[in-house]
């Protein structure tokens with residue numbers, strides 16, 4: 402199947418500085434693709450190149466199987482774009498702005514706009530230049546989603562949103578996915594991508610470090626396990642198991658670190674009477690902080 406978005410050997414230099422260096426990736430229809438990296442890694446540069454807002458130094462981009470120039474306004478209408486910095490300066494109200502943009506995109510029901518505004522809790526009667534940063538961001542999210550685009554490109558979408566609104570936004574991303582829409586979402590907040598993303602790419606200093614399946618990453622992750630038995634157990638039976646480390650037995654409770662699947666551990670535990678079992682959910686944050694731990698300190702700024 403033709404990827405919805407494709408980059409091949411994509412590079413962008415500003416003078417001697419390589420903002421993006423030979424990026425190749427493809428995003429498939431219906432997936433939520435998280436694009437992660439610390440500040441200055443090249444996320445916005447990638448997005449602007451994909452949208453043909455800036456030109457590459459080398460390499461190429463395709464959206465829906467076409468070079469941006471070939472696609473023209475047909476392709477632009479199939480995209481919902483939330484820029485990292487949204488310039489909302491006009492005297493008009495949020496609703497006026499959104500109705501104008503709706504016309505440009507071929508028409509959107511007013512009820513769709515107002516229902517998105519209710520979900521995100523933003524007053525569209527107020528002039529946009531008076532809105533707080535968070536409320537401007539909400540208007541930006543509405544304009545990206547309102548025409549049900551085939552591809553949503555969202556640059557740091559949760560910036561400035563309070564936690565409740567962030568949850569609502571993530572629900573909107575999940576619904577878009579269920580609807581068959583494709584989402585490319587940049588972030589330096591790992592946990593939000595973990596909850597909605599299918600795959601995640603990590604970029605650092607303009608270079609792609611990895612592209613991974615979120616589920617696979619989580620399966621490979623380490624997690625702490627605590628099992629309480631009805632009777633004492635021999636720690637040696639557990640420390641020899643594959644993927645099991647740091648076994649500690651206190652009274653009838655065994656705790657350990659588990660790498661990978663829990664199968665061998667669960668089967669061995671099941672030979673005893675298990676009173677309770679707690680297995681901590683790993684998160685991507687831990688995995689990535691582990692990966693970043695190998696890097697010089699300044700590379701870690703902005704990763705949380």
Ligand SMILES: Nc1ncnc2c1ncn2[C@@H]1O[C@H](COP(=O)(O)OP(=O)(O)OP(=O)(O)O)[C@@H](O)[C@H]1O
Nearest residue numbers: 415420438439440441442443444445446447485589
């Ligand atoms: N117009 C420009 N002129 C010169 N350098 C630029 C320009 N735009 C971006 N850069 C540089 O390119 C690098 C990548 O920037 P980019 O904005 O793509 O990073 P980012 O990953 O989006 O970071 P952030 O999370 O801070 O938005 C940075 O070092 C930045 O300073």
